[in-house]
Amino acid sequence: MNIAHATPLKNKTPARNFSGTLEQEAGELEALHSGLRRHLTAWRGAHESAIIRLGAVMARIDSVLERAEHTRR
Secondary structure (H helix, E strand, C coil): CCHHHHCCCCCCCCCCCCHHHHHHHHHHHHHHHHHHHHHHHHHHHHHHHHHHHHHHHHHHHHHHHHHHHHHHC
16 A cells, blocks of 8 residues: 555645536537537528529530530531
C-alpha cells in the first residue's frame, strides 16, 4: 500500500455549484445552434438559386442547339 493511499486528503475541494456553469454552457450551445441554423439557411438559399441559374443556362444551351440543328437542314 502506498502512503498516498493510506493518508486522507488534507485539502478537500469544496463542493461547487455548477448551475452557473451549466447555464453558460447552455447559452453557448444555443448560440452555436442558432449560428448553424443561419449558416444552413444561407447555404440552402445559395444552393437553390444556383440550381435555378443552372437550369436557365441549360435551357439556353438547349435552345441554341435546337436552332443550330434547324439551320443545318
